[in-house]
Amino acid sequence: MNNRLLGVIDATTYHKGLDELTLHRSLAAVPFAGRYRLIDFILSNMVNSGIESVAIFPKYQYRSLMDHLGSGKNWDLDRKRDGLFFFPSPMIDSSNSGIGSFNHFAANIDYFYRSSQDYALIANCYTVCNIDFSPVLQRHIQSGCDITSIQQLNQPLEMYLVKKDLLIEMIQTRRQTGYTCISDIMADIHQPYTICHYEYKGEAVTIDSVHSYFQASMELLTPDVWKNLFSRDFPIYTKVKDEPPTRYLNGCEVKNAIVANGCQIEGKVENSIIARGVKVGKNTIVRNSVIMQKCEIQEGCVLDSVILDKDVKIETGTCLTGTQSVPFVVKKGSIQGALMNS
Amino acid sequence: MTNKKCVAMLLAGGKGSRLNSLTKDLAKPAVPFGGKYRIIDFTLSNCTNSGIDTVGVLTQYQPLILNSYIGIGSAWDLDRRNGGVTVLPPYSESSEVKWYTGTASAIYQNINYLEQHNPEYVLILSGDHIYKMNYDLMLDYHINKEADATISVIEVPWHETNRFGIMNTSVDMRIEEFEEKPEQAKNNLASMGIYIFKWSVLNEFLQKDNQNKDSSHDFGKDIIPEMLKLNKKLYAYPFSGYWKDVGTVQSLWEANMDLLDENCELNLFDQNWRIYSVNPNHPPQYISPQAKVKQSLVNEGCTIEGKVIKSVLFQGVAIDKGSVIKESVVMPNTRIGKNVILEKVIVPSNMVIPDGTVIKERKETSEALLITPDSICHYA
Numbered sequence: 001m002n003n004r005l006l007g008v009i010d011a012t013t014y015h016k017g018l019d020e021l022t023l024h025r026s027l028a029a030v031p032f033a034g035r036y037r038l039i040d041f042i043l044s045n046m047v048n049s050g051i052e053s054v055a056i057f058p059k060y061q062y063r064s065l066m067d068h069l070g071s072g073k074n075w076d077l078d079r080k081r082d083g084l085f086f087f088p089s090p091m092i093d094s095s096n097s098g099i100g101s102f103n104h105f106a107a108n109i110d111y112f113y114r115s116s117q118d119y120a121l122i123a124n125c126y127t128v129c130n131i132d133f134s135p136v137l138q139r140h141i142q143s144g145c146d147i148t149s150i151q152q153l154n155q156p157l158e159m160y161l162v163k164k165d166l167l168i169e170m171i172q173t174r175r176q177t178g179y180t181c182i183s184d185i186m187a188d189i190h191q192p193y194t195i196c197h198y199e200y201k202g203e204a205v206t207i208d209s210v211h212s213y214f215q216a217s218m219e220l221l222t223p224d225v226w227k228n229l230f231s232r233d234f235p236i237y238t239k240v241k242d243e244p245p246t247r248y249l250n251g252c253e254v255k256n257a258i259v260a261n262g263c264q265i266e267g268k269v270e271n272s273i274i275a276r277g278v279k280v281g282k283n284t285i286v287r288n289s290v291i292m293q294k295c296e297i298q299e300g301c302v303l304d305s306v307i308l309d310k311d312v313k314i315e316t317g318t319c320l321t322g323t324q325s326v327p328f329v330v331k332k333g334s335i336q337g338a339l340m341n342s
Numbered sequence: 343m344t345n346k347k348c349v350a351m352l353l354a355g356g357k358g359s360r361l362n363s364l365t366k367d368l369a370k371p372a373v374p375f376g377g378k379y380r381i382i383d384f385t386l387s388n389c390t391n392s393g394i395d396t397v398g399v400l401t402q403y404q405p406l407i408l409n410s411y412i413g414i415g416s417a418w419d420l421d422r423r424n425g426g427v428t429v430l431p432p433y434s435e436s437s438e439v440k441w442y443t444g445t446a447s448a449i450y451q452n453i454n455y456l457e458q459h460n461p462e463y464v465l466i467l468s469g470d471h472i473y474k475m476n477y478d479l480m481l482d483y484h485i486n487k488e489a490d491a492t493i494s495v496i497e498v499p500w501h502e503t504n505r506f507g508i509m510n511t512s513v514d515m516r517i518e519e520f521e522e523k524p525e526q527a528k529n530n531l532a533s534m535g536i537y538i539f540k541w542s543v544l545n546e547f548l549q550k551d552n553q554n555k556d557s558s559h560d561f562g563k564d565i566i567p568e569m570l571k572l573n574k575k576l577y578a579y580p581f582s583g584y585w586k587d588v589g590t591v592q593s594l595w596e597a598n599m600d601l602l603d604e605n606c607e608l609n610l611f612d613q614n615w616r617i618y619s620v621n622p623n624h625p626p627q628y629i630s631p632q633a634k635v636k637q638s639l640v641n642e643g644c645t646i647e648g649k650v651i652k653s654v655l656f657q658g659v660a661i662d663k664g665s666v667i668k669e670s671v672v673m674p675n676t677r678i679g680k681n682v683i684l685e686k687v688i689v690p691s692n693m694v695i696p697d698g699t700v701i702k703e704r705k706e707t708s709e710a711l712l713i714t715p716d717s718i719c720h721y722a
Contacts (some may be wrong), residue, residue, distance in 0.1 A: 035625075155584035168696070242617075242621065245640055250636060251636075252635070260626040260627075273626075
């Protein structure tokens with residue numbers, strides 16, 4: 001690809017349906033698949049496609065996102081030339097804007113002027129996929145289109161490829177044209193640009209509600225989905241944690257589960273996603289659930305169709321049950337005892 | 343450059359010949375251990391956790407993998423502006439190439455490195471052992487005793503004293519005599535190969551030892567006896583806890599099995615004394631609906647569709663349907679086919695075990711078996 005493409009990740013999105021998981025963190029930093037955050041997928045896809053300069057535009061609660069990304073080292077983006085850029089814009093209020101807010105870009109227009117790359121890929125932060133952008137760029141250049149929109153089964157994935165000069169022009173003329181973001185242009189049938197579509201054939205899921213989060217998590221247990229998302233040649237990178245291997249103790253029973261490192265499992269786990277550093281106590285049953293990092297589930301509990309956010313403690317003998325369509329969500333850092341059962 | 347209080351010199355040139363084919367193209371400190379680590383991770387993590395930020399790693403035998411593994415030391419937080427980790431291979435001078443002929447000669451040949459940091463104390467470590475130890479407490483002890491040298495010791499069973507260097511000490515732990523592998527031991531305090539020296543004193547003895555044509559240039563055989571002869575103040579620092587030299591296939595297997603014991607003293611889950619290692623970045627492990635996993639340590643990137651009992655699986659291991667892995671250690675990225683039965687074996691990295699391989703109930707020996715690419719075809 002010869003470093004012709006800039007990566008731009010719009011991490012300003014806020015989905016009301018994900019409130020319970022985004023109270024303390026930006027959507028981009030929502031944990032997924034046991035050891036990742038949502039942004040890891042798009043960011044790793046970009047890096048694997050040869051993109052060397054990535055700009056992240058965050059808005060809400062971005063402390064956890066910054067902590068996660070750090071210098072970009074885990075994605076090989078701590079570079080002297082190019083690398084990872086972080087452009088928070090606290091003064092800009094454009095919560096209703098679609099993907100690729102021109103106001104945000106305008107506040108950091110220098111980034112676009114100073115970069116040597118000719119093209120920009122503008123992407124959202126909540127699509128879980130494993131996509132190679134090199135053929136998209138190739139097609140974009142060959143077709144001579146102004147904007148290439150990546151889609152799946154005619155549904156846009158909200159990832160757009162555009163020539164950088166044209167993007168700068170769109171940003172500069174946003175007051176005259178009235179377009180506030182790329183999505184605006186895409187939505188207007190009278191817009192003046194030529195638009196091409198690129199059909200992505202791999203696995204892609206959009207996380208925009210607790211329901212879709214839960215469903216996408218459960219689908220990871222399908223071997224084909226799993227293999228598609230985590231290929232050896234296009235790895236998904238994340239922040240490393242130095243957790244020891246997971247320990248399966250005597251008496252544990254684990255079936256159809258995805259388990260990250262640093263767990264200590266003594267109970268029964270079935271059809272579940274278990275994140276890093278989780279403890280599952282003796283005689284406890286965890287079924288059809290998503291357990292985020294460092295949760296401690298003590299002895300004799302029963303959890304079915306539950307999402308435990310980070311650092312949750314479930315005390316001995318607690319029963320929590322949700323349904324497949326409405327999982328029971330326990331907020332980050334809370335303690336659930338048997339007596340305060342709901 | 344500011345002077346360092348204490349600089350660590352980590353001897354990582356060990357050949358580990360008794361580990362057979364595991365160390366054919368790998369230095370012993372780089373041998374995988376515990377589902378995720380390499381042996382040297384324990385010593386390097388101990389340094390970081392003890393607040394020692396300047397570590398010279400002396401390599402010699404098969405250094406390629408070890409060198410690239412250590413890199414600039416960032417995995418152990420040892421990529422420091424001042425100090426950090428420095429790999430010190432043998433080098434040539436105008437007249438000759440100077441291989442490290444003994445532990446002391448390895449340090450002697452890197453006097454320049456030590457002088458660059460000009461420390462008050464030098465900590466000599468070996469990259470061959472599995473243990474967790476706070477070197478800072480040992481340094482405090484060394485300073486309080488006003489010792490010239492302090493040697494860390496551990497109580498070993500009396501019947502094993504003939505395998506170790508034994509320290510005979512006075513009541514206040516001053517070392518009076520050092521016996522290398524004694525037939526009739528007077529004491530059961532064994533040297534752990536961990537020394538702290540006053541740098542000025544060590545420097546003097548290294549210079550002298552280098553002049554001595556009859557010396558084997560070894561700390562245990564030459565430097566320590568010489569210091570005792572000249573009545574220097576040598577103290578033993580008693581250590582208790584898990585400590586293991588994984589010098590043989592059997593002891594490497596045993597040490598891995600130790601980790602599966604719920605009461606094992608070597609706690610890998612201690613947040614306050616983490617063992618750091620280079621993280622290979624694999625997805626989480628997948629346990630299939632047919633799989634069974636019990637009393638095991640499993641690292642990320644594993645796919646388990648068979649049965650795993652009392653075993654240690656490293657990253658990226660795949661175990662296909664119908665296979666049973668029992669009391670075994672499977673090293674990184676090895677694929678085990680269908681209907682394989684493995685009992686009490688060590689499977690090295692990147693192997694493919696063909697469908698239907700059965701290795702169990704060996705009569706001739708009860709020791710753990712190391713599978714090799716050559717031997718595997720006899721079982722398939």
